[in-house]
Amino acid sequence: MIRFTHVFKEFPRTGLALQDVSFHVGKGEFVFLTGPSGAGKSTILKLIFLEERPTKGEVKVSGVSSVTIRGRDVPKLRRKMGVVFQDFRLLEDRTVEANIAFALEVTGAQPSAIGPKVSRLLGQVGLASKATSLPRELSGGEQQRVAIARALANDPVVLIADEPTGNLDERATRGIFQLLRDINASGTAIIMATHNLELIRRAECRTIEMNHGAIVFDSAEQAIAYPASGGDEA
């Protein structure tokens, strides 16, 4: 469903952020992306999300190639993905339910469908009682739940999370991780960048480790060979 084929990404001033990255993520998988700061984790997520395009190589998401996609088709593809960030990125002047509804409003959802959908999402992330709160009235963990609900609003096939627990204490981290596991269990693939090794060790999910812009370890490579990914290592 997501396939990187010999992807290079070069930034004007900082040089190569990714070099020869190849991997594949199937439907409904849960993948950790780990590695030191500056390794290229966020860059990989941005490429999946088409916020950036590869300098060389190809990124394919749901059959759509980064090489051939036209700019005006990008929003459509994005609706198949949900994104969550370390800093939540909520609109501070809007209530929890308005923040979630926002994702539906700006993608042209039926107005009558928005209310029920928001209630359902709030229930799913365990915030049914906080619908009319403002983000600043919530804990960090709760704010991240709102962001996750917003990311799920358009029923994505994959949820991309860039260090979603980076700002959270251990308890909140466990709560958010459990929520992500539940979401994954209902069929949504999840790619989560994190350097919380404790979390990775206990979870026993597929893990891709990056360093200096290259994949240095992919736990999936050890179990099964992926024909189109990381051929030189397999």
Place this chain on the structure above:
Amino acid sequence: MAFKRAPVLSLLSVTTIAFSLFAFGLFGLVALNIRRQLNQLEDRVEIRAFVVDGTNAEATSSALGDIASFPEVSTVKLVSPEEALVRARRELGEFSDVFEAGILPASIDVKLKEGYRDPATVASVAGRIKNYDFIDDVRFGEEWVQKLYRIRTIATLAGAVLGLAFAGVAVIIIGSTIRMAVLARAREISIMRVVGATDGFIRSPFLIEGVLKGTLGGLLALLFTYAANSLIGKFVFSAEFFDAKYAIGGVAAGALIGLLGSAFSVGRHLRDV
């Protein structure tokens, strides 16, 4: 919405659009009224070619036929010295005594068709008539026709130049208000992008804002122009105002300036968010 966030800049963009169209409007009014005046005067545009004394009747009548067949000419008439005297007496009233019979020469009076009464055509026809040996002198009121035409051209040009300059300033000012609006909503816009809003959707509120400001500026300009016109009508001379078609066109031009200003700006600044 924009007025709350950046009231000074918003007001400035509306007023520059208003001034731009006001300049168009004022000079447009001058041109319009001169044009009306010209149309009336043009009806009277006449070429009078004086015939040398003693020219035989055959020559003049054949010339009359030739001139009548010019494509620009509507009527040709031979005015005898006697008729000329009668006309002069009538036109000059109390000074009529100064004319003695025989002082005035006979003339060929030529009227031109509508659309052929501009200075260049009049002069060209007059030139052709002058070519006859027996024509002494040709008069066609060239000075005032040309003067009026020149004033009209200057008024039109001045209005266009001033209006365009203001329109340029308006586009720039709208551009910077949009820039501020985009930056103020940068977070919202980046979230819109993340959840998959199209560029058109993100852009539309800014474009609507531009069109609204432009329309407001256009209406203000219409009001100013109307007020100026009424003042002139009261204290100088009565002038006619634009008809509805032009008034609506002016307001639409304001909306267009607003739309262009925001369209140019929003595309550029959305890329930075």
